[in-house]
Amino acid sequence: MGRHSCCYKQKLRKGLWSPEEDEKLIKHITKFGHGCWSSVPKLAGLQRCGKSCRLRWINYLRPDLKRGTFSQDEENLIIELHAVLGNKWSQIAARLPGRTDNEIKNLWNSSIKKKLRQRGIDPNTHKPLSEVESEEKASANSNNKNNDKVSESSNNEFNFVEAHENGFSTEKGINNMERYPLIDHQANNIAPPTHEFFTANCKSPDLSSYLSFHNYSPNTNILFNTKNSSSDNMVSDHHQFNCSTLPNATFSTMSSNSILSTSPLARTFNINKFQNWEACTISSNGSNNSNGSSNSIELQSNCSFFDNSNAAAAAFTWGSASAAAAADGSGKQEREEIKWSEYMQTPFSLGVNNNTIQNHHHEISPHHQDLYDGETKSETQFMTHGTWLQNQTPQTSLQTADLYSNNNFQRLPAVFGQFS
DNA sequence: AAGAGGGCCAACCGCCTTGGG
DNA sequence: CCCCAAGGCGGTTGGCCCTCT
Numbered sequence: 001m002g003r004h005s006c007c008y009k010q011k012l013r014k015g016l017w018s019p020e021e022d023e024k025l026i027k028h029i030t031k032f033g034h035g036c037w038s039s040v041p042k043l044a045g046l047q048r049c050g051k052s053c054r055l056r057w058i059n060y061l062r063p064d065l066k067r068g069t070f071s072q073d074e075e076n077l078i079i080e081l082h083a084v085l086g087n088k089w090s091q092i093a094a095r096l097p098g099r100t101d102n103e104i105k106n107l108w109n110s111s112i113k114k115k116l117r118q119r120g121i122d123p124n125t126h127k128p129l130s131e132v133e134s135e136e137k138a139s140a141n142s143n144n145k146n147n148d149k150v151s152e153s154s155n156n157e158f159n160f161v162e163a164h165e166n167g168f169s170t171e172k173g174i175n176n177m178e179r180y181p182l183i184d185h186q187a188n189n190i191a192p193p194t195h196e197f198f199t200a201n202c203k204s205p206d207l208s209s210y211l212s213f214h215n216y217s218p219n220t221n222i223l224f225n226t227k228n229s230s231s232d233n234m235v236s237d238h239h240q241f242n243c244s245t246l247p248n249a250t251f252s253t254m255s256s257n258s259i260l261s262t263s264p265l266a267r268t269f270n271i272n273k274f275q276n277w278e279a280c281t282i283s284s285n286g287s288n289n290s291n292g293s294s295n296s297i298e299l300q301s302n303c304s305f306f307d308n309s310n311a312a313a314a315a316f317t318w319g320s321a322s323a324a325a326a327a328d329g330s331g332k333q334e335r336e337e338i339k340w341s342e343y344m345q346t347p348f349s350l351g352v353n354n355n356t357i358q359n360h361h362h363e364i365s366p367h368h369q370d371l372y373d374g375e376t377k378s379e380t381q382f383m384t385h386g387t388w389l390q391n392q393t394p395q396t397s398l399q400t401a402d403l404y405s406n407n408n409f410q411r412l413p414a415v416f417g418q419f420s
Numbered sequence: 421a422a423g424a425g426g427g428c429c430a431a432c433c434g435c436c437t438t439g440g441g
Numbered sequence: 442c443c444c445c446a447a448g449g450c451g452g453t454t455g456g457c458c459c460t461c462t
Contacts, residue, residue: 422462425462426459427460428456429457432455433451435451437450439446
């Protein structure tokens with residue numbers, strides 16, 4: 001453990017790289033590739049350790065680096081990803097083509113943290129500082145109680161206490177207007193402070209320890225992703241998460257489909273048989289459906305998210321029923337043995353209703369527009385709201401698979417609204 | 421003009437993980 | 442299984458540069 005053996009070797013240069021060293025490294029790697037990094041310095045004629053060469057190449061010399069200042073979209077995306085992933089800089093960097101983890105880490109520490117604090121947002125929790133301060137006071141008194149809750153919860157229960165302790169948001173203060181209070185969206189004619197999301201490690205070994213939540217304001221729209229990496233079989237575990245702070249949401253009992261049941265009073269979802277689903281969107285437009293739109297639950301089977309050929313969405317609706325047209329319950333359950341962390345885990349969902357879709361377009365710069373143009377694919381339905389299902393047009397179809405599969409991802413519209 | 425202070429960022433450090441023997 | 446080398450990652454540091462006084 002500890003210092004790498006190569007670092008003990010004598011006469012190795014440290015510190016900044018000279019142009020001559022850079023040239024040697026570039027010449028060597030472009031000609032031979034890096035192969036084993038420990039052999040690179042010797043072969044390239046460098047008095048450096050292999051790690052140093054690797055770092056120099058990855059962070060500075062490799063040709064696909066973007067360089068230059070970060071765009072506003074990139075910053076917003078970093079903030080968003082940080083809310084989900086925390087200080088997993090390499091994972092964040094993986095979603096920003098041409099950017100390195102070191103670069104993003106430096107940007108975060110030198111710039112973004114400061115900006116967030118100036119806006120009254122705690123950069124660690126992505127919650128309002130006032131809320132964090134009050135919670136810190138409260139936590140001093142309730143630590144013992146929280147510990148009790150953790151110990152009492154079952155392995156398969158989504159645990160908000162634990163989630164919060166891990167630096168993620170909890171259901172408290174999920175209203176985004178509170179989280180990003182300094183952005184005057186109405187005055188600027190841009191989308192409302194669209195969402196925050198958080199992840200928490202679900203204790204269930206069957207759910208690949210991943211849940212993420214996504215909330216829109218003013219309507220209620222929760223989205224969670226999960227993936228069962230350990231088994232293809234029906235999971236009979238009992239999963240639960242609490243939606244008690246969603247004031248406009250009404251939830252129907254969906255137990256008849258054996259997928260999900262809810263308690264309207266407690267607004268607690270119980271996912272009884274989580275059958276290897278990749279994602280589920282739960283949405284509601286409020287208690288009375290005055291706009292005539294439907295509420296829906298849409299389910300997407302495992303893998304189709306990244307593989308168009310497997311797309312198989314099932315939509316369950318209540319309220320007005322036309323969203324059922326989106327259903328295709330073939331439910332193909334093939335699995336891909338692909339490292340989940342290599343994927344974009346963050347669920348992005350566009351469109352709460354028509355107004356919101358239009359609002360989103362306000363924040364899309366012209367070069368983003370290509371994400372919204374093009375043909376509609378069936379799988380784009382699954383990440384979207386029931387209302388959108390009824391009203392979708394090719395112009396408002398977000399190509400989910402595209403977002404996750406290529407560098408279009410970096411051009412995702414900032415769902416935070418302007419952050420500058 | 422010069423020194424202090426702070427910001428930025430490239431690079432290092434130390435630990436963890438992985439894979440081969 | 443254990444050991445070890447190598448790769449990978451996140452935290453930290455050191456030095457350059459800019460701004461302020």
